Amino acid sequence: MSFPLKQPKTRQTACGGDLLAQSLAHLGATTAFGLHGGHLDPFLVAAVEADIKLIDVRHETVAVQAAEGWAKVKGNNVPGVCFFTANSGFANAYPGLCTAFADRSPVFCVTSSAPPRDDHTNALQGFHDQVTLSKPVTKFCYQITEVSEIPRIVNLAWRATTSGAPGPVLVDIPIDVLSTPVESISCGGLLSGLSLNPAPHPEAIEKALGLWKNAKRPVIIVSTGAASAVENVTKLAEATNTPIFHSPKYSTSIKRSHSLFGGSATQLAVLRYLGGQVPDFVLLLGARTGFLMGGRSGGIIPNEGEASVVQVDLDGGEIGRSRTIDV
Known part of the structure; x- marks a missing residue:
């Protein structure tokens, strides 16, 4: 165009x-x-x-x-x-x-x-x-x-x-x-883009759903990579009754009054030290692991063996960067 x-x-x-x-x-x-x-x-x-x-x-x-x-x-x-x-x-x-x-x-x-x-x-x-x-x-x-x-x-x-x-x-x-x-000029393709967005493999989706169905304490952690999908993420959380947290550097536009809004993911670290039960399933949506997400301490994202972790990211190089990822 x-x-x-x-x-x-x-x-x-x-x-x-x-x-x-x-x-x-x-x-x-x-x-x-x-x-x-x-x-x-x-x-x-x-x-x-x-x-x-x-x-x-x-x-x-x-x-x-x-x-x-x-x-x-x-x-x-x-x-x-x-x-x-x-x-x-x-x-x-x-x-x-x-x-x-x-x-x-x-x-x-x-x-x-x-x-x-x-x-x-x-x-x-x-x-x-x-x-x-x-x-x-x-x-x-x-x-x-x-x-x-x-x-x-x-x-x-x-x-x-x-x-x-x-x-x-x-x-x-x-x-x-x-x-x-x-004087006059036109250039084609100014608004051209991908006709279909990149998508994960169907087998990965099936495996992730299986882990989620078996979980008793699932959570969703979002960050900037999911900034344009707030409405879809909210619907996903509502359909599965799963609380949503955001990475410490990103404040999601999900309404704070929403019953499933959990606030900063640092709350999960507090939960551990208060003696509460940690999540047994974590869905990372556009959220990079690393220092601000507790590093490899297991504070925010539970350690391997404590929880299944599914990471969705636009940059494949971020998946599994700091810890083992199940999907």
Whole structure:
């Protein structure tokens, strides 16, 4: 599916900034957090005309964190959007990128840079290779050097934020590309996605159901990986009368007044030390194991032999990372 570029109302000619802003708006962006910088002017002017609300912050890391928080509160697999200027702005935003990557937060980061023709000339705010620096802490990062490529790359980056394990992406568009005049352009496939979501093997489902049916004290633990499935998880819990807990770093949008809402999974550790019976079945939905989930202590997730554990995660590399998993 393609969309036509709208000509600006206040300027005679559209530019790369319009392509970027309209692409983001077409994909669902309504709000962007950031700190102004001259390299970003073509995008910021165009964003206002594309009805993207710009929210000013006082530090670039805060811009990333605000976008991260917005995405978590908004849910529905919609990434938060932030922007920061070249070099110094990028450097300030970097800690935010690192934490967003560690927390698997879907954040779309827009930055700019000096014209590539000015590489190695001590150009204004042109000292760092922002893409190279971003690769270890993003799911996707790319510098767009051809204005016609903006819709395609923006689409790829947008999809990358929420496909599989969520995470931040960074798109760097040099100021000369953002300023390049564009008369008319369209790009196919902006909204294309998977026709069917990836699914587990039927045998794994049967085995998990068998373990669940035999359990007397089952629990569900959810985290960010299940953020867009709150309604389905709630229905699952209601159908099976299974309490829902959330990982310590994630507060699910399941109503706290719900009879099956158990609060933080740390409550399970308290249960053990109060002498209560620990769960004999744990369903992990998008919840990574590790330090915040009790590590290998058995405090939150009971030790092997005490409970059956079924782990569902978008990232296969997370399954069984910290302990033996039954399914």
